[in-house]
Amino acid sequence: MKSHTSINVRYAETDQMGIVHHSVYAIWFEAARTDWIRQLGMSYSQLEQSGILLPLVDLSCHFIDAAQYEDVLDVTAQISRLTPARIQFSYTVTNTATGRLLCTGSTTHAWVGENFKVISLKKHNPQLYALLSASIGEE
Amino acid sequence: MKSHTSINVRYAETDQMGIVHHSVYAIWFEAARTDWIRQLGMSYSQLEQSGILLPLVDLSCHFIDAAQYEDVLDVTAQISRLTPARIQFSYTVTNTATGRLLCTGSTTHAWVGENFKVISLKKHNPQLYALLSASIGEE
Amino acid sequence: MKSHTSINVRYAETDQMGIVHHSVYAIWFEAARTDWIRQLGMSYSQLEQSGILLPLVDLSCHFIDAAQYEDVLDVTAQISRLTPARIQFSYTVTNTATGRLLCTGSTTHAWVGENFKVISLKKHNPQLYALLSASIGEE
Amino acid sequence: MKSHTSINVRYAETDQMGIVHHSVYAIWFEAARTDWIRQLGMSYSQLEQSGILLPLVDLSCHFIDAAQYEDVLDVTAQISRLTPARIQFSYTVTNTATGRLLCTGSTTHAWVGENFKVISLKKHNPQLYALLSASIGEE
Numbered sequence: 001m002k003s004h005t006s007i008n009v010r011y012a013e014t015d016q017m018g019i020v021h022h023s024v025y026a027i028w029f030e031a032a033r034t035d036w037i038r039q040l041g042m043s044y045s046q047l048e049q050s051g052i053l054l055p056l057v058d059l060s061c062h063f064i065d066a067a068q069y070e071d072v073l074d075v076t077a078q079i080s081r082l083t084p085a086r087i088q089f090s091y092t093v094t095n096t097a098t099g100r101l102l103c104t105g106s107t108t109h110a111w112v113g114e115n116f117k118v119i120s121l122k123k124h125n126p127q128l129y130a131l132l133s134a135s136i137g138e139e
Numbered sequence: 140m141k142s143h144t145s146i147n148v149r150y151a152e153t154d155q156m157g158i159v160h161h162s163v164y165a166i167w168f169e170a171a172r173t174d175w176i177r178q179l180g181m182s183y184s185q186l187e188q189s190g191i192l193l194p195l196v197d198l199s200c201h202f203i204d205a206a207q208y209e210d211v212l213d214v215t216a217q218i219s220r221l222t223p224a225r226i227q228f229s230y231t232v233t234n235t236a237t238g239r240l241l242c243t244g245s246t247t248h249a250w251v252g253e254n255f256k257v258i259s260l261k262k263h264n265p266q267l268y269a270l271l272s273a274s275i276g277e278e
Numbered sequence: 279m280k281s282h283t284s285i286n287v288r289y290a291e292t293d294q295m296g297i298v299h300h301s302v303y304a305i306w307f308e309a310a311r312t313d314w315i316r317q318l319g320m321s322y323s324q325l326e327q328s329g330i331l332l333p334l335v336d337l338s339c340h341f342i343d344a345a346q347y348e349d350v351l352d353v354t355a356q357i358s359r360l361t362p363a364r365i366q367f368s369y370t371v372t373n374t375a376t377g378r379l380l381c382t383g384s385t386t387h388a389w390v391g392e393n394f395k396v397i398s399l400k401k402h403n404p405q406l407y408a409l410l411s412a413s414i415g416e417e
Numbered sequence: 418m419k420s421h422t423s424i425n426v427r428y429a430e431t432d433q434m435g436i437v438h439h440s441v442y443a444i445w446f447e448a449a450r451t452d453w454i455r456q457l458g459m460s461y462s463q464l465e466q467s468g469i470l471l472p473l474v475d476l477s478c479h480f481i482d483a484a485q486y487e488d489v490l491d492v493t494a495q496i497s498r499l500t501p502a503r504i505q506f507s508y509t510v511t512n513t514a515t516g517r518l519l520c521t522g523s524t525t526h527a528w529v530g531e532n533f534k535v536i537s538l539k540k541h542n543p544q545l546y547a548l549l550s551a552s553i554g555e556e
Binding site for chain 3: 200
Binding site for chain 4: 016017019022023024026027030048053055056057058059060061062063066116
């Protein structure tokens with residue numbers, strides 16, 4: 001399962017090099033993650049309200065080409081790895097008009113409950129764990 | 140009582156015009172507000188932990204000249220108005236090297252408690268209200 | 279002429295109060311301005327490439343209610359004032375699901391050319407000036 | 418050669434999880450990089466004005482613990498790798514009060530000239546290349 005999120009590059013997202021600042025891609029990844037979870041049939045807000053948070057453990061971005069103001073981009077998200085304690089998403093950012101790949105990246109998150117205590121999602125919410133497993137073709 | 144906060148302009152704060160993006164000044168105002176409250180002898184974190192929040196009601200910025208990457212700026216903050224329900228801060232942003240005034244602004248905040256319910260600070264925390272009143276020369 | 283821009287609130291746009299940080303509204307106003315100009319039949323990028331910049335002179339925001347993560351918002355933009363040297367836009371931010379007005383604001387911009395020299399748009403680009411005038415019902 | 422940059426966490430840098438948003442660390446890394454270059458005896462602004470840009474090719478962050486509003490942090494930067502075409506910086510973010518390590522990261526940059534054309538720094542600016550090489554104990 002892969003989600004697609006359309007992004008219109010904002011002026012404030014550029015820097016004096018005339019291109020989008022690299023810190024912005026992590027924010028787009030997050031918007032894509034939000035859409036991926038919604039496509040799964042729930043919302044990240046609901047997840048948080050149920051007491052589960054997903055803080056980042058690792059972030060990596062590989063920049064291939066620049067995005068510019070007013071570009072329309074397609075950001076894809078999908079799960080690339082799932083364990084009872086962690087989840088990893090992978091992303092691509094593509095310029096919609098040119099089809100050019102601009103950036104690839106991944107984020108690894110820990111499943112945590114109240115006070116940022118690490119939890120096993122498999123025990124804490126077996127239904128969601130099964131749903132996520134199924135989305136990457138695992139039982 | 141006026142506070143001074145030193146800001147080093149970050150690359151990410153610039154936009155493709157080659158100057159600091161206007162949305163950043165509100166963030167600097169907030170950093171200055173934090174320092175002003177600390178100078179009063181408390182911290183905004185403590186205030187929040189005591190159940191008082193200060194969401195914005197009004198923001199205004201008047202831009203006179205541009206700030207640029209690596210500029211060192213002096214941001215001043217002071218209270219310009221206080222009522223039991225509201226507090227207004229006023230700010231200036233000056234280029235430290237040239238002495239040139241770049242921006243003036245103000246923010247008006249409501250005193251709210253849990254669930255964003257408006258409160259009277261005078262009733263809720265008379266000590267703090269007296270302290271703030273004294274800082275602008277009122278009894 | 280009024281433009282409508284749809285905004286999906288991003289997680290990174292929230293702060294620890296659990297609502298969208300006030301500095302973000304200026305960024306949404308800018309996205310709305312971009313759409314307004316595109317609706318006029320040109321792009322702000324083209325305007326910049328023709329040597330005209332529109333730095334802010336004044337920004338004001340009036341906050342009525344909070345926006346939250348995953349909210350879908352409608353941001354409107356329209357010109358509220360035009361002179362040969364300046365242009366003022368006015369904005370509203372509304373929660374699409376509830377219809378509740380969250381924020382109103384305005385930005386005033388100077389027409390400047392190279393090196394941020396103030397220009398008269400009426401002289402510099404009479405066609406664009408006429409087009410903008412027409413959009414607010416002036417001759 | 419290692420540089421130290423002091424950061425006061427801003428309210429706008431937090432998100433609704435009550436901690437600093439992960440996208441902000443890349444901005445702090447950049448502030449640390451600016452200080453590292455200044456410690457070398459030049460400024461990144463001068464470098465840019467000489468026609469050399471340093472866009473990112475790779476970014477990685479490993480998050481160990483959270484930073485919070487009003488925390489004072491120490492961000493270190495140093496070069497971890499240098500080739501004629503690329504430079505890699507490594508960073509640490511530590512809570513100054515507790516001494517706790519919060520984040521490690523690295524950024525790899527390409528040396529590019531006008532129009533983002535890749536250049537060999539060794540040919541383009543041998544003096545700077547020698548200076549950078551010396552800073553990591555290479556000839």
